[in-house]
Amino acid sequence: MFDTNCENIWNGTRMSRAEWIDAMSSVGHQYHFDSPDPGPSIHCGVHTGKITIVNLDIAWQSASPIMRGSHLDNLFLQVVKSGTRCIEQRGQTYKLRPGDVAVVDPLTRYKASVHERTTISIIRIPRSALSDRGLRYRFPVVWCPDPTSPDVRAVRDFVLCLASQADKATGLLLARLGEQCLDLMDVLVNESGRPLMARSPSLIVTRAKQMILRRVCDPNLSPGCIAAALNMSTSSLTRALRANGLSVMRYVWSLRLECAARRLGVGASHGAIKAIAYQCGFPSHSHFSRAFKARYDMTPREYATCNQMARDTEDQDAQASVPSSDRHPSHIDRG
Incomplete structure (x- = not known):
């Protein structure tokens, strides 16, 4: 029951x-x-x-x-x-x-x-x-x-x-x-005093990338912080990434630039560009602008403007593809 x-x-x-x-x-x-x-x-x-x-x-x-x-x-x-x-x-x-x-x-x-x-x-x-x-x-x-x-x-x-x-x-x-x-x-x-299991360089790189991705916008992120989070020395971390052709901070800056580019891609004012720079972990607007131009061959403002123009063109093309009768009804059915 x-x-x-x-x-x-x-x-x-x-x-x-x-x-x-x-x-x-x-x-x-x-x-x-x-x-x-x-x-x-x-x-x-x-x-x-x-x-x-x-x-x-x-x-x-x-x-x-x-x-x-x-x-x-x-x-x-x-x-x-x-x-x-x-x-x-x-x-x-x-x-x-x-x-x-x-x-x-x-x-x-x-x-x-x-x-x-x-x-x-x-x-x-x-x-x-x-x-x-x-x-x-x-x-x-x-x-x-x-x-x-x-x-x-x-x-x-x-x-x-x-x-x-x-x-x-x-x-x-x-x-x-x-x-x-x-x-x-x-x-x-x-256990206290028990060493961590041995980790291969490829595993260290994978864990480092995951950790960096989670904290990429943290302006205080550094090789020391990353190594501490992974329970290893900074030299061991640097050596593992170098063996895979990576530099810790170059990888961090690369991800920060990609993050900023995604945000600029939806449009941004001058004030918004400065905010994006800080939100993506750059210590200053000037540092961000120099790094961005070196990566994308245009300033953040030019990048945002180009993306806005591309969106405007797409909107105009989409509007032009709509039959004129649908855009401007010739009569209204007042039923």
Whole structure:
């Protein structure tokens, strides 16, 4: 009789207990209700960028990973907000209380359960996102970072802030926050003093390009900032990019010029051109103008004017292609 009670909510949709179990199965979890009357269960999830953010409010339930499917390519970063969550894996039991953080790997079978009402925020992270950053992406047992570490607590609070915005912020902002969350994962998954996994020069270049693209308009971006974000020395970063024919700051300036050109392409006044220069990370209007002319063989003003003239010509051609009878009706039907 309980399966007919639509007391559970999955992303705003009410469903029965059987439907809830099916929904959990679709994302790789074998669920079981441990009480005939556990009360309502609430799932709020959103996929953004590379990650999926899930907020759960559940009681008297247990779950194990389904040991097949693409979900095994993910890790689960879990933060308990209230209640208690127990995870049994390889003969050990981990009891997570409010504020505790754990990384759970579904490649090793486990059983997670809650009795009292418990709220949890979960970030589903592709292993590849950690591998690309030179971080650990395989955990034979539940990994719990040091709860006494101020850095761990700071990242935990960031994760909770991100999860709280899952159904509020725009998808674009959530994706940016998700990337920042991934960039902070080294704080949670690497043991103190343990070196990062070895990274090939091509991987370093890929990660550097991704990081530069996210912060290209930051006027304070420098090789030192980029290297620090990638957990490596400036000399190692410079050497890896040079091996691929790249200079760190030349690449940054190139992207900034492309960004400015796109904005100028839709037209801009003199004041707007100055604003675009600063918005794209240039320290001064004169520096921007010199660099832009060297790249495009015309000044920013000339570039904006040429694009405006091209748009005007296209509009005139489009207007000319419309039959005169459609542009100037010979009569009006007053019916």
